[in-house]
Amino acid sequence: MLGILLYYFSAQLPEQFAWLIKYPKSWTIPLKYWISDFMKWLIQDLDFGLFTFKEFTRSIAWLLEWPLRFASALLSEGFTFSSDPKAPVLVQRLPWVAVTAIFTLIAYRVNGWKLAILVGSCFLYLAIFGQWESAMVTLSSIVIAVPFGVFIGMLFGILGFRHKNFEMAMMPVLDLMQTVPVFAYLVPVLFLFGFGPVAAMIATMIYATPPMVRLTLLALKQVPAELVEYGRMAGCTNKQLLWKVQIPSARAGLMVGVNQVIMLSLNMVIIASMIGAGGLGYDVLASLRRLAIGAGLEAGVAITLLAIALDRLSQAFVQRDTTSFHPEDVHFLIRHRYLVTAIAGLLIVWIAGHFLPAVNHYPEAMQLTTGEFWSDLVKWLNINYFDQFEAVKTFLLLNFMIPIKRFLLAVPWVVIVAMVALLGYQLGGWRLSVLTALLSLFIAVTGQWQKAMVTIYLCGVSVLFATGIGVPLGMWAALNKKVYRVVKVIIDTLQTLPSFVYLIPVVMLFRVGDFAAMLAIIVYSLAPAVRYTIHGITQVPEDLVEASKAIGCTKLQILRRVQIPIALPEIMLGVNQTIMMALSMLVITALVGTRDLGQEVYIALTKADTGRGIVAGLAVAFIAIIADRLIGAWAKRKKQQLGMEHV
Amino acid sequence: MHDHAVTLSCKGVWKLFGENCEAFLAKKTGIPSQKDVQNAGLIGAVQNASFDIHQGEIFIIMGLSGSGKSTLVRCLTKLIEPSAGSVLFNGEDLLAMPEKELIDVRRHKMGMVFQHFALLPHLTVLDNVAFPLAIQGIKRAQREARALEVIELVGLAGRETYYPRELSGGQQQRVGIARSLAVEPEIWFLDEPFSALDPLIRREMQDEFLRLQNVLHKTIVFITHDFDEAIRLADRIAIMQDGAIVQIGSPEELILKPATNYVAEFTQQIPREKVLTAKSIMTPISAGTLSPSSFNKTVKSETRIQSFAADVVHDTQDIGVVNADGELIGTLTPGKVIDVLVSGNPAL
Numbered sequence: 001m002l003g004i005l006l007y008y009f010s011a012q013l014p015e016q017f018a019w020l021i022k023y024p025k026s027w028t029i030p031l032k033y034w035i036s037d038f039m040k041w042l043i044q045d046l047d048f049g050l051f052t053f054k055e056f057t058r059s060i061a062w063l064l065e066w067p068l069r070f071a072s073a074l075l076s077e078g079f080t081f082s083s084d085p086k087a088p089v090l091v092q093r094l095p096w097v098a099v100t101a102i103f104t105l106i107a108y109r110v111n112g113w114k115l116a117i118l119v120g121s122c123f124l125y126l127a128i129f130g131q132w133e134s135a136m137v138t139l140s141s142i143v144i145a146v147p148f149g150v151f152i153g154m155l156f157g158i159l160g161f162r163h164k165n166f167e168m169a170m171m172p173v174l175d176l177m178q179t180v181p182v183f184a185y186l187v188p189v190l191f192l193f194g195f196g197p198v199a200a201m202i203a204t205m206i207y208a209t210p211p212m213v214r215l216t217l218l219a220l221k222q223v224p225a226e227l228v229e230y231g232r233m234a235g236c237t238n239k240q241l242l243w244k245v246q247i248p249s250a251r252a253g254l255m256v257g258v259n260q261v262i263m264l265s266l267n268m269v270i271i272a273s274m275i276g277a278g279g280l281g282y283d284v285l286a287s288l289r290r291l292a293i294g295a296g297l298e299a300g301v302a303i304t305l306l307a308i309a310l311d312r313l314s315q316a317f318v319q320r321d322t323t324s325f326h327p328e329d330v331h332f333l334i335r336h337r338y339l340v341t342a343i344a345g346l347l348i349v350w351i352a353g354h355f356l357p358a359v360n361h362y363p364e365a366m367q368l369t370t371g372e373f374w375s376d377l378v379k380w381l382n383i384n385y386f387d388q389f390e391a392v393k394t395f396l397l398l399n400f401m402i403p404i405k406r407f408l409l410a411v412p413w414v415v416i417v418a419m420v421a422l423l424g425y426q427l428g429g430w431r432l433s434v435l436t437a438l439l440s441l442f443i444a445v446t447g448q449w450q451k452a453m454v455t456i457y458l459c460g461v462s463v464l465f466a467t468g469i470g471v472p473l474g475m476w477a478a479l480n481k482k483v484y485r486v487v488k489v490i491i492d493t494l495q496t497l498p499s500f501v502y503l504i505p506v507v508m509l510f511r512v513g514d515f516a517a518m519l520a521i522i523v524y525s526l527a528p529a530v531r532y533t534i535h536g537i538t539q540v541p542e543d544l545v546e547a548s549k550a551i552g553c554t555k556l557q558i559l560r561r562v563q564i565p566i567a568l569p570e571i572m573l574g575v576n577q578t579i580m581m582a583l584s585m586l587v588i589t590a591l592v593g594t595r596d597l598g599q600e601v602y603i604a605l606t607k608a609d610t611g612r613g614i615v616a617g618l619a620v621a622f623i624a625i626i627a628d629r630l631i632g633a634w635a636k637r638k639k640q641q642l643g644m645e646h647v
Numbered sequence: 648m649h650d651h652a653v654t655l656s657c658k659g660v661w662k663l664f665g666e667n668c669e670a671f672l673a674k675k676t677g678i679p680s681q682k683d684v685q686n687a688g689l690i691g692a693v694q695n696a697s698f699d700i701h702q703g704e705i706f707i708i709m710g711l712s713g714s715g716k717s718t719l720v721r722c723l724t725k726l727i728e729p730s731a732g733s734v735l736f737n738g739e740d741l742l743a744m745p746e747k748e749l750i751d752v753r754r755h756k757m758g759m760v761f762q763h764f765a766l767l768p769h770l771t772v773l774d775n776v777a778f779p780l781a782i783q784g785i786k787r788a789q790r791e792a793r794a795l796e797v798i799e800l801v802g803l804a805g806r807e808t809y810y811p812r813e814l815s816g817g818q819q820q821r822v823g824i825a826r827s828l829a830v831e832p833e834i835w836f837l838d839e840p841f842s843a844l845d846p847l848i849r850r851e852m853q854d855e856f857l858r859l860q861n862v863l864h865k866t867i868v869f870i871t872h873d874f875d876e877a878i879r880l881a882d883r884i885a886i887m888q889d890g891a892i893v894q895i896g897s898p899e900e901l902i903l904k905p906a907t908n909y910v911a912e913f914t915q916q917i918p919r920e921k922v923l924t925a926k927s928i929m930t931p932i933s934a935g936t937l938s939p940s941s942f943n944k945t946v947k948s949e950t951r952i953q954s955f956a957a958d959v960v961h962d963t964q965d966i967g968v969v970n971a972d973g974e975l976i977g978t979l980t981p982g983k984v985i986d987v988l989v990s991g992n993p994a995l
């Protein structure tokens with residue numbers, strides 16, 4: 001309301017106050033040039049005496065290259081034992097049969113035959129649909145990036161846990177790492193580490209490690225106080241306490257972190273291919289650029305299946321109960337019968353692979369492709385339903401999206417900054433107010449106001465739809481067991497899909513533009529809205545619901561008057577997550593031609609313009625942080641009012 | 648008991664939670680009152696606690712939840728730093744002790760059992776019990792042999808290879824007890840060890856605890872919020888209320904001479920015959936004036952009424968009360984015993 005009033009008021013302002021409405025170009029601080037210059041200085045001039053900065057980063061890359069080469073030889077290229085890339089392969093790579101069998105066996109061992117079938121089928125898909133070669137390139141970078149990411153994440157998590165000051169310094173950095181779009185730091189990574197799989201892996205690690213740090217911290221903090229006290233009473237030194245009590249007790253939480261690192265690494269596969277990762281990501285990207293729908297979809301599905309297989313496997317590890325083995329079967333061969341069988345089988349298959357090509361490479365004659373089918377389907381849909389698709393698109397664009405965009409672009413920047421500050425003050429006091437005001441000022445001062453508004457428009461509209469669909473769906477699922485089961489499968493799948501995959505179908509049907517972008521964002525960001533709603537509603541105390549039943553409320557009344565009000569803070573946290581996911585997807589939709597900050601970051605990437613990318617990336621991050629802090633403060637206050645969380 | 652040496656002594660121990668509690672204590676001269684603490688916006692979890700615990704006694708700290716028992720016992724072990732006061736263990740100041748020495752004391756002289764068991768989830772029963780020995784760097788064979796001994800002692804033989812979550816609550820606490828005994832501690836702290844267990848199991852564990860103590864004769868600091876449990880197990884009980892110790896005494900003293908209404912309210916619920924001994928209701932006679940043989944029945948002076956009441960209530964004759972040396976020190980009418988049983992109030 002206030003905004004609208006001020007808006008009309010400001011329309012009457014005389015010329016000399018125009019700066020209140022539109023941030024003047026001449027006031028822009030050239031931050032992006034400063035950053036670019038700094039980058040140049042880093043790479044060209046910084047010299048530590050014995051070695052230059054560039055030599056330093058390149059040697060890190062060189063160090064990482066060795067394990068990566070080994071993994072790639074083992075899984076995809078075979079060992080040549082020579083630095084000449086054309087040298088003949090002396091020891092073959094692991095045959096596809098062996099890799100499939102290993103993963104299936106691990107799945108069986110961890111969680112039984114159901115998981116084994118799932119994992120086995122995923123790998124079979126890779127072989128049958130001709131994705132094996134690319135998939136193994138991808139997998140070899142994952143199997144190296146994940147352990148490194150986990151190790152570094154744990155290291156920082158532990159340091160933060162041990163040293164309060166370190167934690168306080170680390171938190172804002174983590175916030176930024178998780179909100180700055182990946183594209184923004186691809187350029188500096190490219191400059192520092194060169195183009196290729198190693199640079200791609202480093203970018204992947206930057207993206208995938210922060211959750212590990214956070215989850216390590218969280219898991220360590222959640223170790224029951226009694227256990228820590230016990231450790232100290234047993235006479236543990238600080239070191240013993242950490243390694244023998246706290247870390248082992250936090251195992252389950254740490255495994256959740258490992259799972260996150262795996263999923264995020266897979267999510268990065270396509271983006272990483274922009275700076276030389278190759279593999280499945282490159283296939284998707286290349287097909288997307290050629291608009292070769294079928295091929296893109298097949299590779300996209302391959303990434304998804306790889307993600308599902310690794311996700312379910314690592315989740316099974318989290319939930320696994322180590323049960324005691326009882327004294328009668330202690331003999332080594334019996335206790336480790338799976339391991340022994342597996343190693344023996346592996347050796348046989350590996351050796352066989354040197355003589356039987358079909359064992360080593362899945363025979364091409366037996367490969368299937370559905371590429372044609374998808375292309376035909378899209379053609380058919382577009383021929384027969386073009387008008388309908390177009391009508392929906394035009395309707396929503398004209399009546400909904402464009403008016404919102406116009407409005408946001410017309411509101412004076414001063415008003416928005418003031419409103420954000422005011423909201424911050426009301427929800428979280430002056431600290432939050434200053435933070436949100438400064439962050440939004442940054443966007444204006446660096447001359448990105450217009451693009452930021454387009455970003456907020458696209459993100460806002462998508463979030464509106466995503467919540468509009470997700471929250472009711474979540475409520476329905478929370479109240480109905482059957483619906484819950486179906487919804488859970490859908491949500492789990494949506495969350496394992498790498499973000500790029502969403503682009504393929506929307507571009508197929510709606511071509512490039514804001515509308516296609518919005519659809520992709522909605523689907524991508526739907527999951528948290530549903531998940532948090534389900535959680536919020538089901539955590540409403542049972543006796544409250546029963547008490548309402550007893551006084552004669554109908555189901556709908558209970559929902560409206562009891563369950564929703566109590567679940568509201570939780571639902572809002574879900575909306576918050578939805579906003580975060582929408583923003584991260586937004587940048588990726590730059591590929592389908594949006595005009596927002598995401599596009600700015602993407603252009604900076606294609607032009608290798610460090611400063612431009614980072615400044616626009618920071619703007620996206622700041623929008624995310626503002627939304628996150630405001631909603632977080634609101635939910636916290638609400639929860640305290642409801643007595644669900646202590647002050 | 649009081650002729651035994653003092654193992655643990657605490658003097659004027661305070662623990663305040665809240666900001667600037669050091670400044671608050673430094674400013675105060677003399678002993679701050681409950682009011683002062685509250686006015687300063689602090690929580691006085693433990694306020695001016697002083698007592699001596701003697702070698703071989705079971706000292707129970709009893710109080711409602713939130714009264715500061717856990718905080719007090721953590722001050723005694725220096726798991727938390729008291730805001731003021733001193734804690735002497737075998738005459739040595741725990742609070743002034745360097746970290747290294749403190750670790751040594753904890754490794755060899757202290758054992759602790761926790762309310763929620765605090766077992767390490769990733770270790771088997773055997774490894775959990777051997778854990779404190781492993782921490783000290785004792786060789787595997789040796790520590791496992793010792794662990795097996797204590798596992799046997801608490802009646803868990805055969806469960807060595809189980810993981811904690813495969814055991815019931817009672818069994819898990821047995822592991823907790825075995826583990827704390829593995830190092831043969833001098834002093835044994837138990838913070839509500841049986842509170843998380845079902846009533847039947849709790850009783851069984853109390854019996855088990857008394858059986859162990861009969862064998863081991865440890866110095867014990869035992870915490871509970873259950874007055875029944877306290878009088879079953881205690882040599883002496885300290886009653887805590889809102890951070891302060893309001894009375895310390897034997898179960899009998901608490902019942903016969905409650906220091907405050909608060910203590911009296913606790914003790915009201917307790918059947919007298921469970922606590923009072925023959926001595927407390929007898930009519931004393933100076934030793935040696937009468938011979939025990941002049942009575943049909945005699946009871947020992949320290950016997951609780953509960954254990955002989957059924958035997959004497961139908962008698963018509965007086966009962967003789969003898970001391971530990973077999974000398975007659977008093978007489979008792981069946982009527983007095985009935986009084987205790989019926990009214991719960993000995994006619995004193």
Ligand SMILES: Nc1ncnc2c1ncn2[C@@H]1O[C@H](COP(=O)(O)OP(=O)(O)O)[C@@H](O)[C@H]1O
Binds near residue numbers: 710711714716718
């Ligand atoms: N770390 C702490 N910070 C603030 N207050 C605490 C802390 N630990 C305990 N308290 C407070 O001290 C009081 C005594 O707690 P505690 O010793 O746990 O009681 P008990 O063990 O008798 O139930 C309680 O009011 C509790 O809220």
Ligand SMILES: [Mg+2]
Binds near residue numbers: 716717718839
């Ligand atoms: Mg307690």
